[in-house]
Amino acid sequence: xxxxxxxxxxxxxxxxxxxxxxxxxxxxxxxxxxxxxxxxxxxxxxxxxxxxxxxxxxxxxxxxxxxxxxxxxxxxxxxxxxxxxxxxxxxxxxxxxxxxxxxxxxxxxxxxxxxxxxxxxxxxxxxxxxxxxxxxxxxxxxxxxxxxxxxxxxxxxxxxxxxxxxxxxxxxxxxxxxxxxxxxxxxxxxxxxxxxxxxxxxxxxxxxxxxxxxxxxxxxxxxxxxxxxxxxxxxxxxxxxxxxxxxxxxxxxxxxxxxxxxxxxxxxxxxxxxxxxxxxxxxxxxxxxxxxxxxxxxxxxxxxxxxxxxxxxxxxxxxxxxxxxxxxxxxxxxxxxxxxxxxxxxxx
Numbered sequence: 001x002x003x004x005x006x007x008x009x010x011x012x013x014x015x016x017x018x019x020x021x022x023x024x025x026x027x028x029x030x031x032x033x034x035x036x037x038x039x040x041x042x043x044x045x046x047x048x049x050x051x052x053x054x055x056x057x058x059x060x061x062x063x064x065x066x067x068x069x070x071x072x073x074x075x076x077x078x079x080x081x082x083x084x085x086x087x088x089x090x091x092x093x094x095x096x097x098x099x100x101x102x103x104x105x106x107x108x109x110x111x112x113x114x115x116x117x118x119x120x121x122x123x124x125x126x127x128x129x130x131x132x133x134x135x136x137x138x139x140x141x142x143x144x145x146x147x148x149x150x151x152x153x154x155x156x157x158x159x160x161x162x163x164x165x166x167x168x169x170x171x172x173x174x175x176x177x178x179x180x181x182x183x184x185x186x187x188x189x190x191x192x193x194x195x196x197x198x199x200x201x202x203x204x205x206x207x208x209x210x211x212x213x214x215x216x217x218x219x220x221x222x223x224x225x226x227x228x229x230x231x232x233x234x235x236x237x238x239x240x241x242x243x244x245x246x247x248x249x250x251x252x253x254x255x256x257x258x259x260x261x262x263x264x265x266x267x268x269x270x271x272x273x274x275x276x277x278x279x280x281x282x283x284x285x286x287x288x289x290x291x292x293x294x295x296x297x298x299x300x301x302x303x304x305x306x307x308x309x310x311x312x313x314x315x316x317x318x319x320x321x322x323x324x325x326x327x328x329x330x331x332x333x334x335x336x337x338x339x340x341x342x343x344x345x346x347x348x
Contacts (some may be wrong), residue, residue, distance in 0.1 A: 023305060029317070054276070062241050080259075100174070118133065
């Protein structure tokens, strides 16, 4: 019995066990307050679906030996551009959503390939360089948002008639198309079926990819470059494939995120989007050298659920409006903790 408990403990890992117990404690505390636990868990499901693909985007780059993709904003920007074009064309419903995806993915392939060329020249420093690339792209695109030739009155500044606004609403386009699709109630929970199915589809396709010949070759390149070279594999080719796939998932993730959030935020808003995704995949048990789809899903569930539950419970206990303070403490605290787990979530 003791050996079996030891195996379960090692499989779960101390960090995930602590976070899970803390999360359960918060839920029990919420039961004794005026908060609706069903509403909290419903919001958690939405946040998991919104952010899940961003976390999955970390898996290909890690498996290819590039490490954590701190340059995720490169893919996010491609998703924003695709979404803005769909808005400019006044497309609505699933038509607008799929057009946004169809435009974002080719842009992400091109951008991801160019990004990978840079990373292949800085082997061993990819995460640091990726952070600078992500920050630089976000800052550079601020100029583009001011000069972009969009004409839709709902998107541009009313004064001057040019330049995109900071926050654009998707209410008249395709806000919530996945969230409301096939949605139903179960035990008081609002289940965003379409959103979760989208996350499940992307997860399955990524899992399937790593069962294919290119996926296995990518894992070999990431885990043992010398053996990969001896086997005749081109390191830079598979490293580039991992970066491109990660960038594409970042673009797809943003379109899914935007339709669920209901808004598109420009300028400096995408700057820090990589850090919660990095924290989630590390909390899920991944390391900078190995990650799986399951670890990414576990991580996003723990991270986003804790983030969703902690803020309102803290407000109830302190009897004050400190939601923003609680959000910053909890989110950045988990990010800081996860970034110290360079050998993975199972380390104490």
